[in-house]
Amino acid sequence: MAIREVTVLGAGQMGSGIAQTFAQHGYQVGLYDIESTAVDRGIAGIEGSLTRFVRKGSLTEEDKSRIMQQIHPSTDLGIANRSQLVIEAIPEKMELKTAIIQALDSICMPDAILATNTSSLSITAIAAVSGRPDLVIGMHFMNPVPIMPLVEIIRGLATSDATFEQIQTITQQLGKTGVEVQDAPGFVSNRILMPMINEAIYTVYEGVAAPEAVDQVMKLGMHHPMGPLTLADFIGLDTCLSIMETLHQGFSDSKYRPCPLLRKYVSAGWLGRKTGRGFFVYDQ
Structure with a gap:
């Protein structure tokens, strides 16, 4: 066909x-x-x-x-x-x-x-x-x-x-x-990417570093073109949460537990670029 x-x-x-x-x-x-x-x-x-x-x-x-x-x-x-x-x-x-x-x-x-x-x-x-x-x-x-x-x-x-x-x-x-x-939860791309983003959110949640610092470390130290929190805002925090929930449910492994701060931002409607605010504030 x-x-x-x-x-x-x-x-x-x-x-x-x-x-x-x-x-x-x-x-x-x-x-x-x-x-x-x-x-x-x-x-x-x-x-x-x-x-x-x-x-x-x-x-x-x-x-x-x-x-x-x-x-x-x-x-x-x-x-x-x-x-x-x-x-x-x-x-x-x-x-x-x-x-x-x-x-x-x-x-x-x-x-x-x-x-x-x-x-x-x-x-x-x-x-x-x-x-x-x-x-x-x-x-x-x-x-x-x-x-x-x-x-x-x-x-x-x-x-x-x-x-x-x-x-x-x-x-x-x-x-x-x-x-x-x-066919497996998160396939390859998000099974690898989303836990990294989730861990970056945990570093903010636990007060290890500010969002700007987390992104700077990953861009300058790991040569990522975009920091993980900027990327999360670009993807949409609601989408990130949905994927983490799928991984957590699919594997029944605590390493995929969504960060409470991610849940809080989604509950607040701070979804990233599409709403004008996530880990960073955007000019709509």
Whole structure:
């Protein structure tokens, strides 16, 4: 099956980035969200991202116009009915993801591949609610999607070889490197990254150092391009908490216990860049 049309579910930071990336590589892309305001924000974000590429000389204005015309915003989930590939990038909650995968069964073509951009949840569990578990797979893009070259491709227990190979091929066509990963909490990227971020939060919680000092140590001492607390704010502290909870629950190991300060910030609505405040304060 040749993949010509793609639908992305969720017009947030990840979903809009995925939609932009596919459109930049010639695909017709549906961009769905439940609310029109969310879709409008996603489209505005894509236009802003493309404008930055134009300013850097990576794209022309004509390229930008063509790419925008290939993205079709909608609040109707039925937009997915013509797509050979549907990628969900909705919030990191199992009940939301399983509900939308179930809904897609009656909407999508019988041979359409259903991919999830989950950053930590079980592909096998998500696929189990579908009538096509062999066609369900994980495509974990990195943020910001148009720039970062990695995609973790995660097999569920029932994912077929044909599905994996097709997703590996399309990942290469996007100019990205697909790395095969088996289904385990946090996969590889977040199983390694999130405990480091969580430990950085503990150093602040325990008064070992201020956030600025923690980030400075990791940037200057470990040559990280971005400090772990700045990165946490960029990812979203609510997303960090969700991933740590998945790791803690999945492994039943206290080393994955989310820091109480992370919980407190999320409870306060201090989620990082997207709310203007996390471990640092941002000018909205």
